[in-house]
Amino acid sequence: MADRAPVVIDPSGRDIHAEAARIRAHGPVTRIALPGGLAAWSVAGHEEARRALADHRFSKDPRKHWPPLAEGEVAADFPLIGWILMDNLTTAHGDDHHRLRKLIAKAFTPRRVEAMRAGVRAATAELLDALAGAAPGEVVDLKARFAHPLPARVICDLFGVAPGDRARLLRGGEVNVDTTVDAAEAAANVERWHRDMQEFVDAKRRAPGDDLTSDLIAARDETARLSDSELVGTLHLLLATGTEPVMNLIANAVRALLTDPEQLRLVRQGRVTWEDVIEETLRAEAPVAHLPFRFATEDVELGGVTIARGDPVLVNFAAAGRDPGVHGASADAFDAARKDKTHLSFGHGIYRCIGMPLARMEARIALSALFERFPDLTLAVAPEELEPQVTFIMNGVLRLPVRLSATRHRGRPGGRGETPVTPR
Structure with missing residues (x-):
């Protein structure tokens, strides 16, 4: 299987499920070619994805565990550069990941989430x-007028983003997941997104409020447990993941x-x-289809292949959710009554979404x-x-x-x- 030509990923995502099935047909762990020609692995089998998500030999930190980046071989105009340069949970490993997760988890305790119920109802x-x-x-675009503004409002209220600033601060995350933008635009988006978020943090530092951004700034300033880069990167992550996946779920x-x-x-x-x-x-319509990146910290045997040290890995949630080995011949069918x-x-495991509740x-x-x-x-x-x-x-x-x-x-x-x- 590893000797087959890699499946070339369609940047436009014209048919997520057909591509997922094509990848899975090559095996539960398959070679793919990403935009820019980057060779990577797609973990498409459910059991293999579960194991990869729980395996500490897969790091999310490209600075430490992706040799081409450390050796200066990754150009600034790499099409997926936004997924490499962020400094937050999505690019942290080991003790750094644990430290950041512990700080952020305080924002999503069961008690705090339950306290938000009235606000979600009111926004709805x-x-x-x-x-x-x-x-x-x-004719009404329900995505633009309901599925997107609801989670955007909820997460922005939580982090104290004023209505007039929301479109600007959320735009960076929206562009970051658009895999059809050219390399120059992707690089420019990262720079602009970081600058806008830094300006937001600076404004909150001058005039803190009763919100989680102010709490994170206080934690950073009082204990230095967050670097400035991690603070900005964490806000990138939480505002984007608090909006886009929930929008798609709805x-x-x-x-x-x-x-x-x-x-x-x-x-x-x-x-x-x-x-x-x-x-x-x-299960059947995973809001996040194919998520970059993880990097093997050593050679790892998974799904009948060897993922070499330093190889980039993506978890294919769209394929794993429809794995016929788990859900049988009807795996592709949406059936809310299925047991x-x-x-x-x-x-899964240490990488389970904090905002799930x-x-x-x-x-x-x-x-x-x-x-x-x-x-x-x-x-x-x-x-x-x-x-x-x-x-x-x-x-x-x-x-x-x-x-x-x-x-x-x-x-x-x-x-x-x-x-x-x-x-x-």
Whole structure:
């Protein structure tokens, strides 16, 4: 298998699942060629991905464990440079990763996340009220007007980003996952993103508030447990991952229900829960498709191949979620009623996503409220006309055009327990 020609990754992500299946057909761990000609490995099998995520021999620190970077062989215009130059959990290993994770985990304790529930409901209600103002039959981009602004507002409120600054500070993360941008634009984005975030940190240092950015600055200034670079890089990470994957989770769940009336009927009849829908979306439509980077710190045997020391590795969540070895012949089908919804979309072990409880809560409130408010919600285009997000790293749609049709009461969404939609 290792002798086969590498699978050349499509930078535009035109068909995430077809590419994942093609990679998996070569084996659970397969050679790929990334933009810029970089040779890497894709871990596409579920069991192999789980093992790789828990294996300390795979480092996320390119400065220490990717020889071409240490030896100055990686040009500043490398197309995926943004995934290399960040200084945060995504590029930390060992003690540094543990230190950063411990600091950031304080932002997402169960108590703090639960305290955010009222704010998520309020933001959801406000966005749905705005949607309700659409003219009858008007086509609305649900991604732009609901799936994106909801998690963006929640994470920006948490970190004290003023409304007027949000688009600017979130733009860097949006460009970073667009794998169609040319090398010069990718490099310019990293520089601009870092400068904008540093200006934000400087402003917070001058005028701290009751927010997590101010808390991180205080932790950095009082204990020096965060370098300035780590502080800025951590904000890059948390603002981007608090928005983009949750956006795709919500949009992908809506798309799945609107393209399969039987699945939506199961929800309306209370035969499956919103938790079922969310977990099946995470399995079958992983919001993050193919995540860079890990680097082997020594030769590692995995999935029948040898990953050499220093080789770059990507975890293929889109492929792992649809592994027929785990989910059988129906692995490609979205079925919220399936019993085994095992997935790795939030990572595994020491790399499990810190924001997982918040993401699930946001999706739960958003989906139940949306379908309660707009029970006649329909796609405005044929499913095959939906365009993919222009990236092989994320798995989502470029736009989600819908017609809202009828509306229900304007009360606060979710109520006592965000119950499933019932037929009327």
